[in-house]
Amino acid sequence: MTSSPQHKEHHGPLCGCNELSRLKLDFRAYGTRFRLFPQSPLLSDYQNPETVWLSIRPDEINPGPSDKRMYVADAVNKSHYEDPFLPPYRGQLHAPALAGSDGHFDHLEVGTHQFEAAHMYGTLRWVLDIWETYFERTIEWSFKDHYDRLELVPWLDWDNAHAGYGFIEMGFGLDDNGQKFPFNLNFDVLAHEFGHTLLYSVIGMPDDDNATxxxxxxxxxxxxxxxxxxxxxxxxxxxxxxxxxxxxxxxxxxxxxxxxxxxxxxxxxxxxxxxxxxxxxxxxxxxxxxxxxxxxxxxxxxxxxxxxxxxxxxxxxxxxxxxxxxxxxxxxxxxxxxxxxxxxxxxxxxxxxxxxxxxxxxxxxxxxxxxxxxxxxxxxxxxxxxxxxxxxxxxxxxxxxxxxxxxxxxxxxxxxxxxxx
Ligand SMILES: [Zn+2]
Structure with missing residues (x-):
């Protein structure tokens, strides 16, 4: 992929932490840009998202965003999954997040469905990049016998978030004024739920009768x-x-x-x-x-x-x-x-x-x-x-x-x- 002028603009201190790492965690040479909030933007010190580079190339990401490992299903009026209601979601969807003309997703405006969809996808994809670097291998999903890809549902009118068989979905928490605030903008909640998906994929799914x-x-x-x-x-x-x-x-x-x-x-x-x-x-x-x-x-x-x-x-x-x-x-x-x-x-x-x-x-x-x-x-x-x-x-x-x-x-x-x- 050729380097656009915008590419060069982002070189320098932005990825400084991964320049210090001995591991290959710097994807600026070929990856795709997203803007992520490191902590809930309700916290005064974190009101601006940080640009990060995912390992995946722009030509490998489709609208949604989606790729061969995971896809966003930005459902309209969906209730949370609960057996036997399981992916894939086949109902009505909001308009998908689209890449900018340069193939990156860092142009989306905070406050839109598309930004939130890209924030959820970008966060989970980045956490996957980080942990696959630590594992030095591709992580195969625990649910691969039934689903090729992980489904991401960015918004449910539900005061919770969960990871299940083939999906991760986000509801809301309440801010200090009692207003609903979407977990899809909360890095910790997203990364924690993805942690469950990762662990099931690495150490296996428990046997229902014997899980402790x-x-x-x-x-x-x-x-x-x-x-x-x-x-x-x-x-x-x-x-x-x-x-x-x-x-x-x-x-x-x-x-x-x-x-x-x-x-x-x-x-x-x-x-x-x-x-x-x-x-x-x-x-x-x-x-x-x-x-x-x-x-x-x-x-x-x-x-x-x-x-x-x-x-x-x-x-x-x-x-x-x-x-x-x-x-x-x-x-x-x-x-x-x-x-x-x-x-x-x-x-x-x-x-x-x-x-x-x-x-x-x-x-x-x-x-x-x-x-x-x-x-x-x-x-x-x-x-x-x-x-x-x-x-x-x-x-x-x-x-x-x-x-x-x-x-x-x-x-x-x-x-x-x-x-x-
Ligand atoms: Zn948990």
Whole structure:
């Protein structure tokens, strides 16, 4: 494909985060442009979408958007899928999103059906690009025996969002004024739901009669991690996060407030201080638990994996001489609320000012390590997993990935959460 003048305009800082990555995540030479909101545009810091490049070429994307892996069905007045009502959707559709004359989708206007359809497609396609890079292979859909492609429904008049067999569909959340706000513009919700689709495709669909609560809790955790790791691919998020926190990621920040719908309410919280004693026992039979209890069961595991990402980042900072080991130690006290928050923050502010680029590189490395670690660990698991097997698969993945450089961090985060292995 020849490069248009617009192409050149977008070179430079826009994809800076992926220039720092050792992995092939920079698709500007041949890919297609979309504009995505890194966080809900209801948040004042994220009112402008960021341009991202998908790996797919303009000539491979059709109106909708659609391609050979997924397609938008922008349904009019559809109710949500529920067995036996399943894809494909055959009812009335809104006019599809069309590429601009240059083949890209970054010309669509915010506030239109077409922008929202392209936002949903662009987000899921990009998250797929990111995770197929980590997996180093094409992910085959779990539903491939029945459907060739994943169906995306951007809007339902429904206060929820879900991923099911062959589809992902989005409803709405309420903003601070009680107004409906479409989840199709919420990166975290989209990436979380896609996390479920990805996991079913990698570790398999559970056997209906034998699926455990532990399996569903694991699914919730890993879908959150898919959202967190993917979010860190936005250059604006990396910069904003580091500038706001000076790299003190244990403090409350946008990375651990995932699924944020407004500045004050969150759907989930990745940075929590829950231990296994605080949540339902993983061995509890599935039929005795509510969805909320299964979600609660996932929180120590989510917290452990979030802590691991931060620990790896701080380990990288110490390795690179960007912070000293004493600050690394002090900041850990914040997890148990025993540390001196102001002292820790002041030290981070001082160190970060000395080398902001070094901090960014360390965070990109921690992000990619986490993505690769999770991919390798999921390749070893099947749907009849339990938490100890999950932890063992992480130790094994780290041995393969870093020759065991982070074994101690893995042990510490799971010990602290009282997750046995
Ligand atoms: Zn979920």
């Amino acid at each position: 609560a532990e399996f569903f809790a694991f699914h919730e955790t890993c879908s959150d991690l898919v959202a967190i790791v993917s979010l860190l691919h936005f250059n604006t998020v990396l910069d904003h996060l580091l500038i706001e926190s000076s790299g003190n990621l244990y403090a409350r920040n946008e990375l651990n407030r995932i699924g944020e719908e407004s500045s004050t309410r969150q759907i989930r919280m990745a940075s929590n201080d829950l231990k296994m004693r605080n949540v339902p026992d993983p061995g509890t039979p599935l039929e005795q638990l509510s969805n909320k209890q299964i979600h609660d069961m996932s929180l120590p595991l989510t917290g452990a994996l979030f802590d691991l990402l931060v620990e790896v980042f701080q380990h990288n900072l110490v390795d690179d001489g960007l912070i000293d080991a004493q600050l690394d130690e002090l900041s850990r006290g914040l997890v148990e609320h025993t540390g001196d928050e102001l002292q820790v923050q002041a030290l981070f502010d001082e160190y970060y000012a000395q080398n902001p680029d070094g901090f960014k590189k360390a965070l990109v490395d921690a992000r990619d390590y986490t993505g690769l670690l999770l991919s390798l660990s999921w390749e070893q698991l099947s749907w009849d997993l339990n938490f100890p097997q999950v932890v063992h698969s992480l130790f094994a993945a780290d041995l393969k990935l870093s020759s065991g450089h982070y074994q101690q961090e893995i042990a510490e985060v799971f010990d602290w959460r009282e997750i046995d292995y």
